[in-house]
Amino acid sequence: MPEISGYAFPNDVHVHWSLMIVMYPYITGFVAGAFIVTALYHLFGKKEFEPVARLALATSFCFMAIATFPLNLHLGHAERAFNVVVTPHFSSAMAGFGLLYSGYFVILLLEVWFVYRREIIETARRSRGVKRVFYAALALGTYDTSPEALEIDHRAVKLLSAFGLPAACMLHGYVGFIFGGIKANPWWSTPLMPVIFLLSAAVSGIALLVLLYQVTAKLGRRPIERETVQAMARWLWFFLILTVTLELLEIVLLAYENSDAWHIISQLLTTRLEFSFISVQMIGGSLVPFILLAIVVTMNAYLHDRVRNTLASVASLLLLVQVFSMRWNVVIGGQLLSKSFRGLRSGYQPSLFGREGVIVAIALFVLPFVLLWVFDRVLPIEPAAAPSDPRHEPAAEPARRTA
Amino acid sequence: MESARHVFRVLFLLLVVVVIFSVGRTFLVPKSYGAYGPYRFDNVAEQAAIRPPQHGGSASCGACHAERLKAVAAGAHRRVGCEVCHAPLARHVQDGARIAAMPVDRSFTLCARCHRRIEGRPAAFPQIVLAQHQGGVEGTACIDCHAPHSPKL
Numbered sequence: 100m101p102e103i104s105g106y107a108f109p110n111d112v113h114v115h116w117s118l119m120i121v122m123y124p125y126i127t128g129f130v131a132g133a134f135i136v137t138a139l140y141h142l143f144g145k146k147e148f149e150p151v152a153r154l155a156l157a158t159s160f161c162f163m164a165i166a167t168f169p170l171n172l173h174l175g176h177a178e179r180a181f182n183v184v185v186t187p188h189f190s191s192a193m194a195g196f197g198l199l200y201s202g203y204f205v206i207l208l209l210e211v212w213f214v215y216r217r218e219i220i221e222t223a224r225r226s227r228g229v230k231r232v233f234y235a236a237l238a239l240g241t242y243d244t245s246p247e248a249l250e251i252d253h254r255a256v257k258l259l260s261a262f263g264l265p266a267a268c269m270l271h272g273y274v275g276f277i278f279g280g281i282k283a284n285p286w287w288s289t290p291l292m293p294v295i296f297l298l299s300a301a302v303s304g305i306a307l308l309v310l311l312y313q314v315t316a317k318l319g320r321r322p323i324e325r326e327t328v329q330a331m332a333r334w335l336w337f338f339l340i341l342t343v344t345l346e347l348l349e350i351v352l353l354a355y356e357n358s359d360a361w362h363i364i365s366q367l368l369t370t371r372l373e374f375s376f377i378s379v380q381m382i383g384g385s386l387v388p389f390i391l392l393a394i395v396v397t398m399n400a401y402l403h404d405r406v407r408n409t410l411a412s413v414a415s416l417l418l419l420v421q422v423f424s425m426r427w428n429v430v431i432g433g434q435l436l437s438k439s440f441r442g443l444r445s446g447y448q449p450s451l452f453g454r455e456g457v458i459v460a461i462a463l464f465v466l467p468f469v470l471l472w473v474f475d476r477v478l479p480i481e482p483a484a485a486p487s488d489p490r491h492e493p494a495a496e497p498a499r500r501t502a
Numbered sequence: 503m504e505s506a507r508h509v510f511r512v513l514f515l516l517l518v519v520v521v522i523f524s525v526g527r528t529f530l531v532p533k534s535y536g537a538y539g540p541y542r543f544d545n546v547a548e549q550a551a552i553r554p555p556q557h558g559g560s561a562s563c564g565a566c567h568a569e570r571l572k573a574v575a576a577g578a579h580r581r582v583g584c585e586v587c588h589a590p591l592a593r594h595v596q597d598g599a600r601i602a603a604m605p606v607d608r609s610f611t612l613c614a615r616c617h618r619r620i621e622g623r624p625a626a627f628p629q630i631v632l633a634q635h636q637g638g639v640e641g642t643a644c645i646d647c648h649a650p651h652s653p654k655l
Contacts, residue, residue: 185530188540205516212512239511247505255509 107442114434118449119173121430122460124274124296125423127166129467131271131297132304133159134207134263139334142260147330151312155304156214157480158311159267160207161470167200168463172454192277199273203266210259212237213252215478217244271300278429285360285440286367286433291349295425298342303422305335306415313408319481325404329395332411336392339418343385346425363440371435371446376428384421388414558591560584566595570651577652578628587612587650613644 101112133155139145140152148155171177187197212219220242223234275296278287309331316323350368353361368376391414395407402410435444450456474480534543563584564571574580585591587607594604610632619629632640636647648655 181530185527186535186540190540194540209512209516216508239508239515241508241511243505243508245505248508251506251509 101447102445103437103442104445105437105442106439107437107444108439111434111437111439111442112444114431114444114447116430116434117173117455118457118460119169119455121423121426122169122463123166123173124271124300124430125303125426126162126169126463126467127271127274128296128300128303128422128426129162129307130159130166130203130304131267131300132302132306133162133308134267135301135304136308136331137210138260138264138267141256142264145330147324147326150316150324150327151308151331153214153480154311154315155308156207156211157471157474157478158308158467159304160211161467161474163204163207164470165463165466168466169460172459172463175454192273192280195273199266199270203263203270206259206263206266210256210263211478213255213259216252217249218478218482220244268297272297278433281433283438284433284436285353285358286364286436287429289349291345292429295342295345295349298338298345299422299425301338302335302342302418305331305338306418306422309335309411309415310419313412315480321481323404323408325407328408328411329399332392332395332407332414335411335415335418336389336396339385339389339392343381343389346380360440363436363443366443367432367436371443372428372432375424376432379424380421380428384417384424388417388421391417554592556590556592557585558595562591566600574651577649578654579651582616608643608645610639610642610644613648613650 101114103112136148136155137152137159140148140155167180171180174180183194184197184201186194188194216238219234219238221244223231223238224242226234272293275293278296279289279292282288309328312327312331313323315321350364353364391410395402395410395414399407431447435447437443449460452458471480532542532544534545535541537543560571560574560583570584574582574584588594589605594600594602614632617629619631623629630639632638644650644653
């Protein structure tokens with residue numbers, strides 16, 4: 100039984116939004132964050148991001164594929180999940196999900212298709228039997244890889260990124276909106292919430308790619324591009340600063356206004372969330388990576404590659420934890436305080452087993468990486484060799500970009 | 503345009519998906535969805551059907567307790583339902599026959615629930631200060647002096 104300190108309303112003692120609701124924004128965050136990285140390359144022409152653009156797209160896709168799982172696990176009626184897609188409407192933020200999710204998924208599918216079309220065709224040409232039929236179907240039966248057709252693909256990808264970026268931002272912003280729109284809860288109800296969610300999504304997405312990029316490069320025995328790590332570290336630093344500034348702004352404003360809610364929120368932060376907010380989210384997850392990334396960004400010229408990669412990786416790992424703890428502090432923290440503003444529930448411990456338990460959460464986090472591996476089997480993320488097209492040079496050409 | 507054929511194919515495929523979705527949707531969306539808002543209106547009747555009413559109102563007691571009903575209707579508690587002091591009809595009677603004893607609360611707390619003095623109650627409502635009424639009645643049965651069905655003395 101939860102213990103109550105102070106005075107809590109009887110219906111405020113349960114944490115209904117469980118660990119799965121923490122996992123949901125965490126996982127959709129990677130969808131949006133990874134898409135931002137692809138968009139930096141495809142839309143904003145940041146050449147440093149080329150080596151990770153395809154990886155980022157695949158990552159976004161794989162996380163998107165399982166983004167609904169935590170919700171279904173939480174609700175326990177997976178067979179009803181389709182209802183939200185067939186009856187979308189705007190009277191509730193949650194019901195808007197059907198539109199946002201399917202819209203973004205279509206854009207993502209199309210973008211993957213246009214990016215990989217040439218390879219799909221080449222694989223179809225190379226293979227026989229069932230495999231050939233599969234890839235021919237994927238290619239929709241047209242085998243046109245003329246430069247004009249590839250140019251059209253290129254423009255299509257750009258256009259799709261242009262639509263995909265706002266769609267990804269909306270998909271994740273609306274998750275924050277669901278919390279920001281709950282006016283009875285002072286810890287949630289702020290218009291900053293969607294923005295904070297979105298920026299921290301960018302942080303988690305880039306951080307994940309910093310790690311994934313280095314791991315995949317190691318596994319594929321490709322060199323790790325200095326410029327790419329450097330650029331990702333710089334953007335990571337930028338988004339980290341924005342996120343933490345807004346997160347603190349929200350709290351500082353409450354404290355400065357000394358609003359009625361501050362009485363309980365200050366207690367919440369210093370007692371129930373002392374570890375997960377102050378120690379993990381603010382110090383270990385924000386201050387430390389901020390310093391590490393500051394070293395990478397400002398002392399670029401003096402850093403050995405090994406040092407830079409290690410610093411960036413450690414910072415990224417910490418940031419993955421930071422974003423998780425931020426989701427935790429928002430979702431769980433908001434349910435520990437009573438609407439009376441006078442009482443707190445004791446901390447929430449998720450069960451280990453069970454549908455919404457820790458093991459399922461870990462499995463959920465691992466699943467996208469398994470999907471990523473499958474994705475790589477079907478559509479190789481790093482093209483092995485593709486001499487025909489100058490625009491898609493293989494990544495294994497270290498001297499090119501380090502200049 | 504020749505080299506954009508694949509774009510047309512994918513757009514066509516998308517169109518097919520949209521058509522299948524729109525057609526499939528008409529089968530998947532329940533008939534009464536949206537009649538009064540974004541929910542299945544038939545559900546209201548379905549829920550009502552699986553939740554038979556528990557209360558019957560004072561008149562329903564009259565079918566078997568006509569004298570009591572008359573007594574209550576003539577007294578100061580005429581506006582207080584029988585089931586407020588006893589329990590819902592469904593606990594006592596089913597299909598026109600008594601299935602279980604109806605609870606009877608003889609303690610003073612039953613009456614104090616409504617008649618103990620509280621600032622928030624309308625001043626005109628008959629209220630007593632338990633410690634002062636008839637030399638202090640807290641803990642004693644009110645029904646020693648008052649008849650619950652016609653309480654005015």
